[in-house]
Amino acid sequence: MASIQKLPSGSWRALIRVKGHKPVSGTFSTKRLALDFAEEKERQMEEVRATGKMAAPDGTTVAHYIDDYLEYIQNGRALQRSALFIYKALKRRFGKIRIDKLSMHHLTAFIEDRKREGVQGVTIAGDLSMLSSVLRHCSENRHLNIDPDLADTARKSIKKDHKLRIKSREVECVPTQAELDAIKRQYDDKQRQQINMPAVIDFALHTSMRQAEICGLVIEDLNREEKSVVIRKRKHPTEKEFNDEIVPLLPNAWAIIEDFIDGRSSGFIFPYNPKSVSTSYTRARESAGIKRPTRFHDIRHKAISDFFAMGLNIPQVALMSGHKDWQTLKRYTHTKAADVHTAYANINDKRDENKSINDNMTLLMAQMAELMARSEK
Incomplete structure (x- = not known):
C-alpha cells in the first residue's frame, strides 16, 4: 500500500510498499501528483505480479530507457567513451520513439540508412547489439511487455536481407x-x-x-x-x-x-x-x-x-x-597449406636428427664397451 506524507519543505512524498517488490518512492510539489504517482506504481506492480510483465508507462521513450540502462550498469564505474558515443547516437536516432512502439520497421530503416552512409555491416551489428542490451534490460529488469529479441532479430537480418558482411575485415588485410x-x-x-x-x-x-x-x-x-x-x-x-x-x-x-x-x-x-x-x-x-x-x-x-x-x-x-x-x-x-608442409618437414627433420643422435649414441656405447673389454684382457 502507498503512504503519502507531507515533508517539512512543503513537498509531498509517496512511498509504495508491495510484497515481492523493492519499495518505491517519489517526491512531488503537490499531493495530487503524489497520489497519481502512487496509483500508477501500484497498478504496475499488480500487473507484474499477475502477468510477470507490465505496459510501458505513458510517455517513456527509448531515450529514457537508454539512460536508465546506463545508470543501471555503470554502478560507480565509467563506460568506455566509444560505448557512450554509440548510445548517444542511438538516442539521437530512436530517442523520441515510445519504447513499446519500437518496431522492426524502425530498425530496418536504420540498417538501410547506415548502409547508404557506407558503414560496414560489422559496425551496424555492433550498434544493434548495444540496443539489444537496452531492450533486454527493459524486459528482464523493468518487466516491460516488449520484445527483448527485436534488435537481435534485426541484427541477424543484416547479412541475409541487407547483403552486408558482419565479420570484421581485419582478417583480409594481414600485411606481408x-x-x-x-x-x-x-x-x-x-x-x-x-x-x-x-x-x-x-x-x-x-x-x-x-x-x-x-x-x-x-x-x-x-x-x-x-x-x-x-x-x-x-x-x-x-x-x-x-x-x-x-x-x-x-x-x-x-x-x-x-x-x-x-x-x-x-x-x-x-x-x-x-x-x-x-x-x-x-x-x-x-x-x-x-x-x-x-x-x-x-x-x-x-x-x-x-x-x-x-x-x-x-x-x-x-x-x-x-x-x-x-x-x-x-x-x-x-x-596456409605451405605452413603445414613446412611444419611437417621440420618435425621430420627433428625426428631424423634425434634418430641420428640415438644411432650415434648406440655406436659410441658399443665402442666404449669394446674398449673396456679389451682393457680387461
Missing part, C-alpha cells in the same frame, strides 16, 4: 613481410621524423602488441632477469579493471627495448601518441603505393601467425597476444 619492408623504407629519408616507426613496426611484429599497449609501456615495468614487461590495464573482453599482465619479450623485441631505453631509468619506453603511430603507418602505406587497406593493428595478425609458425603453442601465443579464449585467438591465425 614485403609490404612491411616497403612501408619502413618510406622513413629512410625522413630525418625530422619524430616517431621511430621502423623500430615500432618491428617491435609490434615481434610482440603482437596493440599500438596503445606499445606506447603505454614504461621502463619501471621491465624485468631484466626474466626479459619481460608488464602491460598495464590490458584489454579484456569482460573485466575492465585489474588486468595487468606480465608478457615475455623475445630476443628481437628485447634488443629494440634496450636501444630505446638508451640509459634512461624511468618513463615511457616508446614516448609516442598511439593515434600518431597509426596515422603515420597509414600515410607510409599510401606513400609506398600499397593498395590493400592494411592498418598498424593488422601487424598483430601477422605476428600471431608467425608465433604459431615458430612452434609456440596456444597458451604461449595467448600470453603474448593477451587473448583469453581460442575462439577469439583463432581469428588471428592465418595458417
